[in-house]
Amino acid sequence: MTNVIALSKIGVSVLGASDPNDFIFHSSYNTFKIIIEGDVTDTIPALGSKTIQVAHGLPFIPLVTAFALEDGKAWAFPPNSPNINGTFPRIGYLKTGIVFNYISADEDYIYFNFDNTGVANKDVTVKFYCLEAI
């Protein structure tokens, strides 16, 4: 017999539920654990690119997710995206010049790649989470 520890959502019987979406937690399903979280700040050179490298110290290649904040801006933006100030019907994206190109990871490091199409150096802070082994 397999023992189960489960917590159902409010209004759902924990004994009768079978849909994973009805549970807050269920021991039959793995969870994303925040194994490491951290932040790093670096300068992206004007009209250039930079790959920010962070040692993760884990014995496996982690699944990494992250957000970036450009110095002087009041919002976070995701990877695989330009940072934008807004949109305009006749322009489309009004870009800040910073592009968060990608996240990658290997056995030792996490890499965050940025472009800066502006004419001034810009600082970015990346908040990252290592959630699981790939």
Added chain:
Amino acid sequence: MKVALSKPTYPVIGETDPRNLIFSTEYGTLKYEAKSSIILTMPTDSLGESIAFNHNLGYIPFVEVYMENPVGDYEYCPVNGSGATVLWSSTFRVTTTQVIFSVESTGFFLDTDFTFLFFIFKNDLDL
């Protein structure tokens, strides 16, 4: 004192590798505050539009966003897509009060709806 549940075949006592644990109080988890959706209608003569959802958490939260593309499939946002004569992309920004969804597109002959499905987590990005 901690609470931990190991995966089948792994003894929970002494297990320290997070890969072998279903849950452990030594590690935080992502807990979501809300799941919702919002529709951004892109007028045919517009190249860029945005729409905001108010979360009012007072900090910049972790979010996950998916966008239903013009052919009806959900993709992980940010998205870049194209058809025979059309181009579209989407992204989002997160402030202490809002998630702002944006679309840039060209080539559509009719007003086009872009649906964003999103999860807002309690986790503070602390940015």
